[in-house]
Amino acid sequence: MIDMIKAIWFQESRILSRNFFAEVLGPISLGIIFFFVFSLPFRASLSKIEWDMFALQLIFHTSIFTFIFTTFIRVSSFYWRTQYGDSSFHLLILGGKGTNFNIFLAETLIALFFGSLYASITFFILVQFVSSISSHIHFPSVILFWVLIGFQFSAFGKIVGSVIKDQSGKWSVMFLGIMPVLLLSGIFMQNVPSVPINVEFILPFNLIYGITKGYILGQIEYSVLLYSMVETLFIVWVASSIIALKARK
Amino acid sequence: MVATIALRNIGKQYSAEWVLSNITMGVEKGSFQAIIGPPGSGKSTLLNIISTLIQPETGTAYVHGLHLQVRYNQVRSLIGYLGQTEVLDYRMTLIENLQYAGLIYGLDDNFAKSRISELGVRFQIIEQLKKYPDKVSHGTRRIVEFIRTILHNPSVILLDNPTQHMDSFNSEKVWSYLNELRHDKTLIFISKNLERIQSIADRILILNEGQIATEGTLEQMKQTFHLANVTELQLDKIEDNDINELKGLSGIHNIDYNDDTFYLHLKSDENPSKVLSLFDASRVKKFIRRDIKLEDIYAHLIEESIIDD
Numbered sequence: 001m002i003d004m005i006k007a008i009w010f011q012e013s014r015i016l017s018r019n020f021f022a023e024v025l026g027p028i029s030l031g032i033i034f035f036f037v038f039s040l041p042f043r044a045s046l047s048k049i050e051w052d053m054f055a056l057q058l059i060f061h062t063s064i065f066t067f068i069f070t071t072f073i074r075v076s077s078f079y080w081r082t083q084y085g086d087s088s089f090h091l092l093i094l095g096g097k098g099t100n101f102n103i104f105l106a107e108t109l110i111a112l113f114f115g116s117l118y119a120s121i122t123f124f125i126l127v128q129f130v131s132s133i134s135s136h137i138h139f140p141s142v143i144l145f146w147v148l149i150g151f152q153f154s155a156f157g158k159i160v161g162s163v164i165k166d167q168s169g170k171w172s173v174m175f176l177g178i179m180p181v182l183l184l185s186g187i188f189m190q191n192v193p194s195v196p197i198n199v200e201f202i203l204p205f206n207l208i209y210g211i212t213k214g215y216i217l218g219q220i221e222y223s224v225l226l227y228s229m230v231e232t233l234f235i236v237w238v239a240s241s242i243i244a245l246k247a248r249k
Numbered sequence: 250m251v252a253t254i255a256l257r258n259i260g261k262q263y264s265a266e267w268v269l270s271n272i273t274m275g276v277e278k279g280s281f282q283a284i285i286g287p288p289g290s291g292k293s294t295l296l297n298i299i300s301t302l303i304q305p306e307t308g309t310a311y312v313h314g315l316h317l318q319v320r321y322n323q324v325r326s327l328i329g330y331l332g333q334t335e336v337l338d339y340r341m342t343l344i345e346n347l348q349y350a351g352l353i354y355g356l357d358d359n360f361a362k363s364r365i366s367e368l369g370v371r372f373q374i375i376e377q378l379k380k381y382p383d384k385v386s387h388g389t390r391r392i393v394e395f396i397r398t399i400l401h402n403p404s405v406i407l408l409d410n411p412t413q414h415m416d417s418f419n420s421e422k423v424w425s426y427l428n429e430l431r432h433d434k435t436l437i438f439i440s441k442n443l444e445r446i447q448s449i450a451d452r453i454l455i456l457n458e459g460q461i462a463t464e465g466t467l468e469q470m471k472q473t474f475h476l477a478n479v480t481e482l483q484l485d486k487i488e489d490n491d492i493n494e495l496k497g498l499s500g501i502h503n504i505d506y507n508d509d510t511f512y513l514h515l516k517s518d519e520n521p522s523k524v525l526s527l528f529d530a531s532r533v534k535k536f537i538r539r540d541i542k543l544e545d546i547y548a549h550l551i552e553e554s555i556i557d558d
Contacts, residue, residue: 003352003353006352010348014341019340087335090302093302094300094330095401
């Protein structure tokens with residue numbers, strides 16, 4: 001497992017250093033663009049206090065979007081490349097003494113690292129546009145939901161990268177599938193928590209709901225957390241066992 | 250005999266088609282086993298099964314006594330596998346590709362570095378290793394892949410056409426290196442170079458349509474098929490009548506031919522000159538008797554030519 005993390009880190013860090021602009025600036029700029037697209041219509045009509053409240057949540061959700069985008073695209077690219085691109089799946093499987101789960105976990109942890117890094121950078125850039133940040137953050141809640149979001153979208157990334165042979169498929173899934181669902185889940189929208197209680201248990205709304213509540217209100221929703229954990233475990237199990245890297249015919 | 254690799258009734262099915270069936274064989278520790286056969290005969294599939302990359306539908310397989318389907322993790326650390334398809338990350342240099350493989354295999358950093366350096370010197374590509382894959386020849390990339398296969402010093406080496414794309418100079422380096430590993434490593438390889446196989450392989454497996462056509466040493470095959478030598482008769486052109494004439498001649502085991510040459514397997518006590526009496530001397534371009542080669546046995550069994558690489 002540690003060997004696999006070291007190997008993938010070695011590969012990713014070298015590629016990052018050579019494609020710095022595409023690798024780093026891409027996801028961060030995308031997040032910032034989305035922030036302005038969704039905030040501009042409200043900027044002029046809101047008072048300063050209202051704007052701060054609105055922007056505070058939008059900045060946070062923009063960071064989550066950057067995190068989801070980075071994690072999903074990195075993992076799906078990794079699996080597409082190993083399965084259909086350079087066919088290095090057999091190197092990973094043979095060398096990694098490799099259970100598919102080890103490979104998945106190693107790639108997910110690295111994707112989570114990069115996703116969190118880019119999300120933090122996005123957050124700190126955008127937070128300059130508001131005069132204060134939330135003082136009630138429930139860090140354990142935010143961190144737990146953050147990790148669950150990371151694992152779920154990493155698992156989706158693996159499924160998409162392993163199943164869709166067309167290299168551009170991941171972009172279609174991201175912008176035509178995941179993006180609309182995220183919008184419906186309340187990302188880039190205000191007042192997320194004020195929805196009927198039964199909707200909390202529908203993916204990925206529960207994740208957005210849980211993390212937003214931890215960030216804005218400083219509360220942890222144990223029932224949502226438990227349900228999200230069960231869902232995440234199931235999705236990760238599907239992605240790492242059923243959708244397994246395998247030799248082609 | 251200590252069998253490093255034992256296969257029993259191995260069968261593999263893709264869709265409704267059996268690409269391998271009833272493959273039973275053993276490979277002795279420290280021996281070199283070649284696999285040959287026409288395209289689609291199941292050679293690469295068999296190698297993939299031994300490498301644990303794919304699982305057979307029927308049968309059992311063991312490497313060093315370890316059941317492939319059960320203890321595949323231990324098996325994987327014992328084998329080095331070089332497939333036919335190139336597997337290099339073009340975004341990293343060749344040396345980085347090797348370092349990446351070393352990390353995947355969990356090699357100690359210093360060991361990996363010294364091993365890469367040692368093998369780079371041995372195959373005279375130290376300078377090339379600093380380049381990206383698209384800046385070097387096919388042959389150099391194949392050598393790098395070969396180095397990666399043996400980087401972790403595996404005891405069982407599985408090679409699928411290891412010298413494809415290589416020029417004769419590099420190809421020779423690889424085969425001579427492998428020859429030095431004899432008795433120390435167990436090697437199973439697929440190659441189209443029958444002359445090379447004849448000179449390096451201890452045993453040969455010929456596959457045809459997913460089944461074993463024959464298996465053994467070259468001498469055993471000669472005995473099995475009663476083939477001691479072959480008489481080559483080259484004419485200006487082969488007519489239908491020529492074939493019938495030869496078929497009518499007693500003392501001939503088998504007749505193979507191409508556009509202008511007959512390959513005749515005569516009984517050992519037969520005098521080959523009686524073949525000559527059938528043809529006008531002006532039509533005969535070449536008439537020789539030589540020892541049986543692997544190529545003759547292959548042609549005898551498969552009736553299909555393959556091109557040397």
